[in-house]
Amino acid sequence: MTIDHEGAPGAGHPPILELRGVEKMYANGVFAVRGVDLAINRGEIHSVIGENGAGKSTLMKLAYGLEQLTAGSVIVDGTVRSIGSPLDAIKLGIGMVHQNLELVPSLTVAENIVLGAEPGSPLWVNRRDAADATRELADRVQLPVNPNRQVSEASVGTRQRAAILKALGRGARVLILDEPTAVLTPQESDELFAAVRRLRDEGLTVIFISHKLDEVREISDRITVMRQGRLIATHHTADTTEAGLAAEMVGRAVSLDVERGNPILTPDVLRVEDLVTSHSPDHALEFTVAGGEIVGIAGIEDNGQGELMATLAGLLPARRGIVTLNDHDITRSTVKQRRDRGVAVVSEDRLRDGAALSLGIDLNIVVDRYDRAPYSSWGILRPSVIRHAAAELMARFRVKAPDATVPMSALSGGNMQKVIIARELSSGPLLLLASQPTRGVDIGAMQFIYEQIVAARDSGAAVLLASADLTELLTLSDRLLVMRNGHIVARFDSLDGITEQIVGEHMLGVAAHVDTRGGVS
Amino acid sequence: MTTVEMEDRAAFRTQRRNSALIDIAGVLLTILIALVAAFVIVAMLGKNPVDAFTALITGPLERPNRIGNWLEQTTTLTILGLSVMIPFRTGQISIGAEGQLYLGALAGAVVAILLPLPLAVAPIVATVVAMVAGGVAGAIPGVMKARLGANEIVATLMLNVIIVQIFDYLVQNLLRSETSTAAVSDQIRSEYAWLRLQELTGIPLSRANVGLLVALVLAGLVWLLMSRTSLGFRMRIVGGNPEFAKYAGLPVARTIEWSFILGGAVAGLAGAHLVFGVFSRLEPAMASGLAFLGIVIALLGRNNPVGIVLAAAFYAYLRVGGDVMEQQTDVGSELIIIIQAMIVLLVTAQALPMIVRRLRAKRKAD
Numbered sequence: 001m002t003i004d005h006e007g008a009p010g011a012g013h014p015p016i017l018e019l020r021g022v023e024k025m026y027a028n029g030v031f032a033v034r035g036v037d038l039a040i041n042r043g044e045i046h047s048v049i050g051e052n053g054a055g056k057s058t059l060m061k062l063a064y065g066l067e068q069l070t071a072g073s074v075i076v077d078g079t080v081r082s083i084g085s086p087l088d089a090i091k092l093g094i095g096m097v098h099q100n101l102e103l104v105p106s107l108t109v110a111e112n113i114v115l116g117a118e119p120g121s122p123l124w125v126n127r128r129d130a131a132d133a134t135r136e137l138a139d140r141v142q143l144p145v146n147p148n149r150q151v152s153e154a155s156v157g158t159r160q161r162a163a164i165l166k167a168l169g170r171g172a173r174v175l176i177l178d179e180p181t182a183v184l185t186p187q188e189s190d191e192l193f194a195a196v197r198r199l200r201d202e203g204l205t206v207i208f209i210s211h212k213l214d215e216v217r218e219i220s221d222r223i224t225v226m227r228q229g230r231l232i233a234t235h236h237t238a239d240t241t242e243a244g245l246a247a248e249m250v251g252r253a254v255s256l257d258v259e260r261g262n263p264i265l266t267p268d269v270l271r272v273e274d275l276v277t278s279h280s281p282d283h284a285l286e287f288t289v290a291g292g293e294i295v296g297i298a299g300i301e302d303n304g305q306g307e308l309m310a311t312l313a314g315l316l317p318a319r320r321g322i323v324t325l326n327d328h329d330i331t332r333s334t335v336k337q338r339r340d341r342g343v344a345v346v347s348e349d350r351l352r353d354g355a356a357l358s359l360g361i362d363l364n365i366v367v368d369r370y371d372r373a374p375y376s377s378w379g380i381l382r383p384s385v386i387r388h389a390a391a392e393l394m395a396r397f398r399v400k401a402p403d404a405t406v407p408m409s410a411l412s413g414g415n416m417q418k419v420i421i422a423r424e425l426s427s428g429p430l431l432l433l434a435s436q437p438t439r440g441v442d443i444g445a446m447q448f449i450y451e452q453i454v455a456a457r458d459s460g461a462a463v464l465l466a467s468a469d470l471t472e473l474l475t476l477s478d479r480l481l482v483m484r485n486g487h488i489v490a491r492f493d494s495l496d497g498i499t500e501q502i503v504g505e506h507m508l509g510v511a512a513h514v515d516t517r518g519g520v521s
Numbered sequence: 522m523t524t525v526e527m528e529d530r531a532a533f534r535t536q537r538r539n540s541a542l543i544d545i546a547g548v549l550l551t552i553l554i555a556l557v558a559a560f561v562i563v564a565m566l567g568k569n570p571v572d573a574f575t576a577l578i579t580g581p582l583e584r585p586n587r588i589g590n591w592l593e594q595t596t597t598l599t600i601l602g603l604s605v606m607i608p609f610r611t612g613q614i615s616i617g618a619e620g621q622l623y624l625g626a627l628a629g630a631v632v633a634i635l636l637p638l639p640l641a642v643a644p645i646v647a648t649v650v651a652m653v654a655g656g657v658a659g660a661i662p663g664v665m666k667a668r669l670g671a672n673e674i675v676a677t678l679m680l681n682v683i684i685v686q687i688f689d690y691l692v693q694n695l696l697r698s699e700t701s702t703a704a705v706s707d708q709i710r711s712e713y714a715w716l717r718l719q720e721l722t723g724i725p726l727s728r729a730n731v732g733l734l735v736a737l738v739l740a741g742l743v744w745l746l747m748s749r750t751s752l753g754f755r756m757r758i759v760g761g762n763p764e765f766a767k768y769a770g771l772p773v774a775r776t777i778e779w780s781f782i783l784g785g786a787v788a789g790l791a792g793a794h795l796v797f798g799v800f801s802r803l804e805p806a807m808a809s810g811l812a813f814l815g816i817v818i819a820l821l822g823r824n825n826p827v828g829i830v831l832a833a834a835f836y837a838y839l840r841v842g843g844d845v846m847e848q849q850t851d852v853g854s855e856l857i858i859i860i861q862a863m864i865v866l867l868v869t870a871q872a873l874p875m876i877v878r879r880l881r882a883k884r885k886a887d
Contacts, residue, residue, distance in 0.1 A: 313768070314770075315767065315768060334770065335767065335768065335769070335770035336770035336771075336772075337770075338770070339769075339770045345768065347768055352762075352764050352765075353764050353765055353767075353768040354765065354768070355762065355765055356757075356758050356761025356762040356765050356766075357761070357762065358761050358762075359757060359758065359761045363754065363757065363758065367758060367765070367766075367769040367771070368769055368770065370751060370754050371751050376751050376754075379750055379751050379752065380749060380750055380751070381748075381749050381750060381751055381753075381754055383748070383749065402529055402530040402532065402533035402534075403530055403533050403534070406533065
């Protein structure tokens with residue numbers, strides 16, 4: 001473990017926040033964080049990176065008082081402090097902005113920002129003072145928000161600015177941002193970064209938690225890598241490479257470039273004609289996916305992609321239009337009928353739709369085929385056959401667990417997603433509907449899932465891939481559709497020369513409607 | 522990576538065994554705490570807790586007829602616990618066992634009072650009738666929940682009220698015995714009566730009957746249903762996560778309906794046990810409060826058939842011991858209700874297994 005104090009801004013002072021020998025053990029004997037020494041210097045942007053479950057969020061929760069240390073100490077400005085709750089942390093000038101932003105949706109931006117330190121008397125909150133204070137604060141740190149907007153109606157970017165203002169408003173000198181860009185478009189991320197740099201230049205210290213390496217290298221002064229609860233190394237950003245950081249995070253070298261074959265295309269495996277989903281009654285969708293190609297769907301979240309995928313999977317009824325699978329009309333088919341015809345679905349919310357967490361991997365992995373031989377006959381299950389089949393799939397799809405009966409809830413995000421991918425791809429689908437297949441998945445699992453999706457394509461499956469991660473879409477897709485407000489606003493039949501910036505502009509509606517159908521193909 | 526993922530097979534198995542043991546230790550600790558609290562309460566009332574607890578704990582085993590009472594109550598409570606467990610495992614909070622029991626008892630008794638049948642088939646026919654009636658009483662809230670989105674707690678509770686009223690009305694009017702002064706029905710025909718254990722063993726075991734064996738076989742069947750059939754698989758998936766079941770293409774509504782129907786049929790069997798094995802006629806309030814005990818039994822038995830048999834045996838023992846205590850000392854059997862309440866609180870809070878886990882983790886860390 002290397003820690004260096006020299007060269008960083010603020011040298012000569014004690015670190016503004018130091019964690020020494022920090023350990024967190026959960027009641028079941030699991031170490032989430034083990035023996036971590038980390039010093040954050042005054043006025044730096046310090047990133048903490050690691051895979052899911054590496055302990056980076058837990059480490060920050062320890063500093064913010066959301067979790068209690070089992071060993072070690074937290075030192076603020078050279079003094080050992082005991083931080084028993086977020087209130088203690090706030091008093092010491094430590095603020096945290098959570099990934100899910102933790103705001104009250106029914107209150108306005110201003111009300112949220114002053115919550116906990118409301119102006120006015122104990123019985124009466126002065127809303128005008130709240131709005132004025134918010135406006136003044138927003139102007140001072142140049143994070144524009146509309147104070148009177150209700151949070152539930154504000155954009156994600158606005159909510160995030162509100163959450164940051166809330167922390168700053170309570171006097172944060174150290175601001176912890178937990179995966180702040182997970183929910184933002186590239187443009188919104190750029191704005192956030194500009195704001196963070198400005199705040200740093202005014203003396204704020206920022207701790208930035210992420211697992212996106214390009215972002216981290218763009219924004220940070222120093223980068224700390226964690227793996228399996230331990231601190232692996234702390235670097236100056238200039239000394240790092242993306243590949244080097246990725247290798248430290250995973251513990252081996254990784255590459256997200258996937259070798260792709262040249263399968264023969266089977267045209268129109270999926271044909272969508274004049275389809276109207278429950279998202280927007282005014283817009284009909286029209287496209288096809290051939291066997292052997294991956295068609296990506298880009299778009300800011302909640303612009304109709306979810307409804308499209310759910311409608312194709314049979315989970316939502318189509319308002320109008322026709323969906324055919326190999327020329328067979330499946331518009332009114334049930335989920336079961338679609339699955340029997342060869343539709344596989346990786347849903348975007350795996351905790352809600354993808355698994356029964358309290359049950360074992362074995363039951364989860366056969367949920368689409370338990371009623372067929374050899375898994376059951378005449379309504380009687382054959383548990384040993386199911387367990388063996390599950391164990392074999394776990395080996396083939398590199399699901400890491402000691403036993404097929406381990407409950408899904410014991411698995412990390414990446415491993416859980418591998419179980420789902422194993423189930424959906426081992427059915428040999430004609431059509432794979434994959435939504436956010438690598439959301440919240442660590443980089444090692446991500447690479448594997450990419451390989452599996454491409455393998456399904458290479459073996460002739462039609463793949464429709466909806467993702468919020470543009471890098472992912474550009475890496476995997478053969479063709480790309482962009483959705484906004486429920487309709488397809490752009491379509492790229494070749495991805496040569498297409499950048500994230502270009503796609504992002506279409507997602508935001510900055511660029512005009514594009515259709516490259518005639519030009520390229 | 523989570524810890525489980527880093528474990529090898531052997532370590533995982535050990536850990537799983539340990540956590541099962543912790544679960545059992547938690548349940549035992551729950552019972553112990555409830556008993557100790559009851560002991561303290563008796564002492565605080567200025568009565569002699571040692572005498573009361575001696576009667577409570579040794580009383581049920583002192584005479585064969587008390588053992589008989591214990592076995593008879595174990596039978597009813599086991600069947601009721603299993604009846605509650607089936608919808609519980611499917612994620613359905615059905616509290617309709619009472620109505621299902623009464624409707625089963627009513628239908629079975631009507632057949633057994635009015636219809637002369639050969640001895641060989643009579644008990645089976647009447648039992649099937651009782652189970653079908655219980656199943657129908659389960660199907661009504663089941664369909665309401667699965668197809669119409671009604672709240673199953675409200676639906677089952679209201680149906681209980683309706684059925685119990687109908688039952689009371691019929692017992693006090695149409696079915697009321699002309700030869701008896703009390704508001705009870707006629708005796709069932711003798712060919713319908715379940716064989717008493719006393720006739721099998723020669724020991725005077727009061728009203729305990731072959732229903733005990735039926736209950737034990739039923740526990741095995743319910744275990745098979747849940748873990749070895751595709752219907753049980755569907756029930757577990759729907760109980761685990763209904764959204765996931767829908768996404769996987771399982772017939773969620775039908776699975777929920779079946780859980781209610783099967784739970785109802787089992788409750789109907791409990792009604793058959795009361796009519797054919799215990800009372801030999803219909804009596805008002807013949808099962809009052811028992812069905813809700815079924816919920817306690819299912820919780821205490823962790824929705825597991827073996828656990829339910831053990832919990833039912835334990836609870837039946839307490840009830841019989843409570844009666845002995847009431848006869849022999851000046852402590853009333855209400856004490857048993859206090860113990861029950863403590864157990865329900867502790868079990869539903871799931872606090873104890875957590876405390877045991879925490880203590881163990883602490884010891885490991887030190």
